Structure formats: structure tokens, C-alpha cells
Amino acid sequence: MKLFASRVLSLAVASYAAISCAAPIQDDQTIISLPITLGPWELFKDEKHPLRMNMTFDDVDLNGLASKTLTSFGPIDLDRFEAVNVTAAINKGLMHPKDTDSAVSKPNALHSIPKKIAAPSVLRSNLGILAWMNLSPNFDLVSFAVKPVTDNSEYAWMSVTVWQIDYDEGVPRNFDDIYIYFPSVNGTYDVFDIEPREYFEGWGKNVNYVEFSVEAGDDFKPLDFTIDNIVIDFHKLEEDK
């Protein structure tokens, strides 16, 4: 598959408004409620990368439901995402049978919530939890496995924009976006398990806010997508200085 890079200034302006209202500074309440906020998640079990989190979502308890809105996962907050048990969602007709491969690790994946609205789904630092853990608010987005949902378009594009927001000043410092091209294959799209920095050196390093969105076909129709196995490296606070 092809991968293209770009830096688009108009996108920076459009996204800035969304960020300034969507990224609240966490208060003490969040820190106190840490164990509840965390839930069951696998963090820092990789001996080679002691501060690496591999978000497979397979331990997220859906209480027997096919899907549930997910707003946080350890020190990462999420906007416009739900955790889905892919098999259950397909059985209930909530997902297309051709999207069974979207749970790259089984049984769960994340599914975007925007539906027909062109709003990106977001991963962002929970500043309160990261400070409590003595970790930098900035992380490295290493890799993820994505797939646009099955649709009758001939192709789809995913854009992934990483931001480093200066929360003290309340302004974005840097952003960098990539576009991923998905041709339709037999009426669906392939899962793309991608480590963008293999293509673009330094991409996704020291960021704290990530936007994902998909548009399909010649008319740029907003399309949902799934994502799984999101790998993030954190840093000790002192390494940031």
C-alpha cells in the first residue's frame, strides 16, 4: 500500500478550534479516582521497552455488550471511540461481516463514533494521570492497526494528525499529518498495521494529541474505521527536560 506525507496549514487552523475546547486540564479529582479510571489494562509489561503500552482493548470489560463508549484507557483519554467485541457486533448486525478482521488481537477493537459527522476521533494525554505517574505529558505513537469499515466506495483515505500542544500556554506547538490510502479489495479494505516512523523518521515522537479520520471515495464521504493494537512509548518526566 502507498503512504503519503504532507503538512497542510489549513488543517492546522481548522483543528486548533477543536483542540482548545476538547483538551481540558485534568483536576485533582481525576488523580484521586485513578484506580477506577484505569480499569483493566496492560501497561509496561514489555521488558525491552519498559514504558511501552500496547493497547489491544481485549481486557476492556463490555459486560456482555457488543460495544461501549470508551473515554479513557490508562493514561490516555479518548474522544469519539467505542470499544467493540467484533464478533458480537457482527452477530448483532452492528458491523459488516467483512470487518471480522478488524479485531487484529481478539476479541475487541476500537470503533470510531463519528458516524456521518466529519469529526475526528482523538487519543490524548491524561495530564493528571501522567503527572501522578511521573511521566511526561508527551508520548511517542509507535504503531497501530487500522481499517476503514466496509463500504462500497472504491477507495478511502485515513488522515492521522499528531500534535504537540503546550498545555501551559494552551497552544499547539507542532503538528504533522500523514494520509493512508486504502484501495477497496473485494468490496472491503485491508487492515493496515503500520509503524509510520519506518517511512517518516521522527513521526509521532513527543506528541500528546492524535486525530484520526477517514474519508471515502470521490465525494470525500466521512467513514467510520476500526483501530487495534495501538502502541505508545511513554517517557519519564526528567527525560523531557
Ligand SMILES: *[C@@H]1O[C@H](CO)[C@@H](O)[C@H](O)[C@H]1NC(C)=O
Ligand atoms: C501488541 O499486542 C498484540 C497482541 O498481543 C501483539 O500481536 C503485537 O505484536 C503487540 N505489539 C507490540 C509492538 O508489541
Ligand SMILES: *[C@@H]1O[C@H](CO)[C@@H](O)[C@H](O)[C@H]1NC(C)=O
Ligand atoms: C464476544 O462476543 C462473542 C459473541 O457474542 C462471545 O461469545 C464472547 O464471549 C464475547 N467475548 C467477550 C470477552 O465478551
Ligand SMILES: *[C@@H]1O[C@H](CO)[C@@H](O)[C@H](O)[C@H]1NC(C)=O
Ligand atoms: C477476492 O475474492 C475472491 C473470491 O473469494 C478470491 O479468490 C480473491 O483472491 C480475492 N482477491 C483478493 C485481492 O483478496
